[in-house]
Amino acid sequence: MKIEVVENVLKYNKDQADKNRNLFKNNNILVLNLLSSPGAGKTSLIIETIKRLKGKKDIGVIEGDISSTYDAEKIKKFTDNVVQINTGGTCHLNATMVAQAASKLKVENLDLILIENVGNLICPVGFDLGEDYKIVISSVNEGDDKPVKYPPVFIKSNLILLNKMDLIKISDFDQSFFDKKIGELNPRSEVIKLSCKTGIGLEKWVKWVLDCCRNKNDM
């Protein structure tokens, strides 16, 4: 009984995700689904991305939280194209929530949508939102063992961002261990090391985003 219900939920989600994907494709919008633990730096990365792409790309932001509009308010200082989803306790976004949020963005004007998923390294991985790419943000202070302890999100992501590199010298983070484990789990995905605080790696990240926008337009 339980499995059947879960399957129905995932099937329903997949159907809605496909509709989202069509909507985004018809409007030439690149959509990135940002996944991480709480406090790994998703919101800061979104703000830095908006700042650096100002005048180049029109960006919409979908903010997912179990409650509050705290992050959307932060982002509203940099763009009006932001919609907050409150999941009401649910531990991940789903495709229906994203469809509703997208209906409040002027999608015909956008080049890029950044979705900040609920801070959770486990549950959001299984829910397709219709995005082009999943991106996991791991932060130095969470420790070098996150790929070992939470493999699915590292396996399923198309890009791995290692944030808060400014803290690496005062931490016991073993970079070669982290890289080795990522290499075992997901050898095809690039790792970009960055710090939203110092700006390290942000140029590389922005280039990655722009390359993806270009590839999407060529499709």
Next chain:
Amino acid sequence: MKIEVVENVLKYNKDQADKNRNLFKNNNILVLNLLSSPGAGKTSLIIETIKRLKGKKDIGVIEGDISSTYDAEKIKKFTDNVVQINTGGTCHLNATMVAQAASKLKVENLDLILIENVGNLICPVGFDLGEDYKIVISSVNEGDDKPVKYPPVFIKSNLILLNKMDLIKISDFDQSFFDKKIGELNPRSEVIKLSCKTGIGLEKWVKWVLDCCRNKNDM
């Protein structure tokens, strides 16, 4: 249909949690359920607690992870009384998993069981394991807004530990904002500020644990 299944799952969990609670009570064992985001310092806190209570209290540890035995191996250097639960992808421990793990510990010899829940600030909150107290560990580098963004775990916890205090001077963590929000959500629960790295606050934490052991024995 879906709601009915969820209710059955929670009812079943509650029944098993009550059985666990009886087992722990009959053996005079204090049981603490440690909740946090990935990488907030649950494992380090467990190790520091074992070191400081050596010769005073016999401690068992139940390690919860979606996969790997990485944390249990770390803890095994300090005690043999450790059991690893691999949830196989599930985002929280439940009472049945804890019952199975407890059956592998020599409960008749123990004074205290520390349960390290899966690193997840959302899902584990709803699942009673039969513990005496829920304890949330928030770390400075996750940011001061965690109580605003993830209220349930801060509301339901009996003690709030703010870890990685050694990083507070180089972060933009606003201590008064954090304290204010905790005061609004859960004014009865104490906040202990600590750093497993420097040892700040660990004496206070150990005293809290010993007081709880004493109170449990007096019941």
